Amino acid sequence: MLSAITRAFRTPDLRKKLLFTLGIIALFRLGSVLPTPGVNSENVAKALEQAQAGDSGNIYGMVQLFSGGALLKLSVFALGIMPYITASIILQLLTVVIPRLEALKKEGQAGTAKITQYTRYLTIGLAVLQSTAFVALARSGQLFPNNNLPILLNDDIFTLVTMVITMTAGTSVIMWLGELVTDRGVGNGMSILIFTQVVAVFPSELMNIFRQSAFKFVVVMIVGIVMIAVVVFIEQAQRRIPVQYAKRMVGRRMYGGTSTYIPLKVNQAGIIPVIFASSLLYLPQLLVTIFGNSANPGPVIEWLAQNLVTGDHPVYMVTFFALILFFTYFYVSITFNPVEVADNMKKYGGFIPGIRPGRPTAEYLNYVLTRLTAAGAPYLGVISLIPILALAVAGASQNFPFGGTSILIMVGVGLDTVKQIESQLQQRNYEGFLR
Amino acid sequence: MIIGISIALILSSALMVLLVLLHKGKGGGLTDMFGGGFSSSFGGSAVVERNLDRLTIITGVVWFVCIIALGLLLKP
Numbered sequence: 001m002l003s004a005i006t007r008a009f010r011t012p013d014l015r016k017k018l019l020f021t022l023g024i025i026a027l028f029r030l031g032s033v034l035p036t037p038g039v040n041s042e043n044v045a046k047a048l049e050q051a052q053a054g055d056s057g058n059i060y061g062m063v064q065l066f067s068g069g070a071l072l073k074l075s076v077f078a079l080g081i082m083p084y085i086t087a088s089i090i091l092q093l094l095t096v097v098i099p100r101l102e103a104l105k106k107e108g109q110a111g112t113a114k115i116t117q118y119t120r121y122l123t124i125g126l127a128v129l130q131s132t133a134f135v136a137l138a139r140s141g142q143l144f145p146n147n148n149l150p151i152l153l154n155d156d157i158f159t160l161v162t163m164v165i166t167m168t169a170g171t172s173v174i175m176w177l178g179e180l181v182t183d184r185g186v187g188n189g190m191s192i193l194i195f196t197q198v199v200a201v202f203p204s205e206l207m208n209i210f211r212q213s214a215f216k217f218v219v220v221m222i223v224g225i226v227m228i229a230v231v232v233f234i235e236q237a238q239r240r241i242p243v244q245y246a247k248r249m250v251g252r253r254m255y256g257g258t259s260t261y262i263p264l265k266v267n268q269a270g271i272i273p274v275i276f277a278s279s280l281l282y283l284p285q286l287l288v289t290i291f292g293n294s295a296n297p298g299p300v301i302e303w304l305a306q307n308l309v310t311g312d313h314p315v316y317m318v319t320f321f322a323l324i325l326f327f328t329y330f331y332v333s334i335t336f337n338p339v340e341v342a343d344n345m346k347k348y349g350g351f352i353p354g355i356r357p358g359r360p361t362a363e364y365l366n367y368v369l370t371r372l373t374a375a376g377a378p379y380l381g382v383i384s385l386i387p388i389l390a391l392a393v394a395g396a397s398q399n400f401p402f403g404g405t406s407i408l409i410m411v412g413v414g415l416d417t418v419k420q421i422e423s424q425l426q427q428r429n430y431e432g433f434l435r
Numbered sequence: 436m437i438i439g440i441s442i443a444l445i446l447s448s449a450l451m452v453l454l455v456l457l458h459k460g461k462g463g464g465l466t467d468m469f470g471g472g473f474s475s476s477f478g479g480s481a482v483v484e485r486n487l488d489r490l491t492i493i494t495g496v497v498w499f500v501c502i503i504a505l506g507l508l509l510k511p
Contacts, residue, residue: 037444037505076502113459124452153509162441162505169448169498172455176491179458 007425014186014424021185024177025196031077031173032070032197036166038159039074039138043149048072069201074138074151076170079130081178081193083171087122089276091115096334123175124168131167135160186424187417195413198406224407227386231411234379237266239372241365246349264369267376268336271408273327274384277320278405321381328377338365383408437508444501451498454491459484 009015035041071078095101095115104111138151139160152159174193181189210217240261247257284304307315342362351357355364384404 034502035506037441037502037509117459120456124456158438158441162445165445165448166502169451172452173495173498176455176458 004425008421011425011428014421017184017186017424018421021181021187021192024181024185024189025192028077028174028177028193028196029200031170032075032080032200033073034076036074036076036078036163036170038153038163040149040151040153041073043151044073047149047151069204070197071134074134076166077174078134078167079127079171079174080197081174081190083126083130084119084123084175084178084190085194085275086126086279087119089279090122091119092334120175124172127168127171128164131164131171135163135167187413187420191409191413192417194409195417198409227383227407228411231383231407232415234266234376235411235415238263239266239368240264241368242353243345243350244353246351248349262341262365264336264365264372265376266372267380268369268373269328269331269376269380271380271405271412272331273324273377273380274405274408276327276331277323277384280323281316281320317385321385324381324384325377328380329373332369332373336369338362338369341365380408437505440501440505440508444498444505447494447498447501450494451491454487454494457487458491 008018035044070080091101095105101115104114139155141151152163178189178193181187181192183189185192206217206220209220240263242259242261244259245257248255288301288305307313339362342358342365345351345361346357352361352364355361386404
């Protein structure tokens, strides 16, 4: 393992890529702690301390997780990658609805590039909206409800506009950094940046627990390590469907005659269903914060406030679980199209032993995938409910460091990146990180 | 002084957004982001792209300096 790392650093082009990635990460973290001009950073620090001591339910859970604590500090990179993720989700959902986008997606490389470009424009739009919202929240003091220190230095309109524009530019810089890593570094840039933010809150959270009691710290560590092992195990699990290719002659050359397999992962959808579900469940909270302050909120808002805002309410948990199940199936059906795969196989003379090519193959693939997902979807649901359960049972803090989503992100991105490094290592010698 | 730097910051921010949007997106979608398929890295960048990179870096540095300067000036 260690020798593999030294070997990775001894390979010149890989070393360059690794160092480049690390440099970008350092820049990114620097921007995440640099306060936006106009923010009273001393008062923000005080307010943060109060919020932590008060243990008030964190309404910005998901956003906060993805920003690695940058959001509440109102730093230059406060919005983090969230606008980009939201934009990607929106476009992903729109491709199902709008025929033109679907046509673009089918076009292949050129069409995908166009969709990416749309995603980037939408990201900037969303960044303007979100930064305006946060600056407005900070100005009215709603960002920290139980704190009355002024967060902004002066709130004339000019300063506010400067802040909004700076944060928007920050988002675009993040987008660019991510693309640079994808282009010249190791792994997928955006996911590495998310990974950085998720891991960045670890030390302080762990220190918090350690300060509470050493015993709790040990328990949390053990639970975390066991959970990581479980997640790695299931993420790697796949069913291999054998595919036999017929021999055929093209001119004077022989092609095919090989047997390979289609890997179907147990959790084909990754963590995207969790992100979708969390984003959707963020809506009722938003509604409650907007309309809840009026004198007569009405029965709907009251019901929402009672059942869907606090994470440990049974209705919330059931809804969350059901949404994850739904989105897992939904996302798998978007990303893996059995008919297309079967058609491709038929075109190149491949078949699954014992099953006729064409429609029966598609039906078989669909059947296997549905059964696999029947195991994968509840797994996702349970893993992402663990932090909420821990909150209810043990009274751990809301940003319990080994929360389901963070572990899924860490393991997913980590495995992916290591695999990429390994494939680059293997160009030179065969032994890599994973055996 | 503060107003001057603020205006510089606004201008450089707007320029930054524009320049980043001019780049060809290499991000890939969500599927790419959380472990789906392989992202193929195709070819070196063209001359235009390289010049754009240089311009973006310069703007980025100016932007960064503006932020720090303004932050220090506004300190209570």
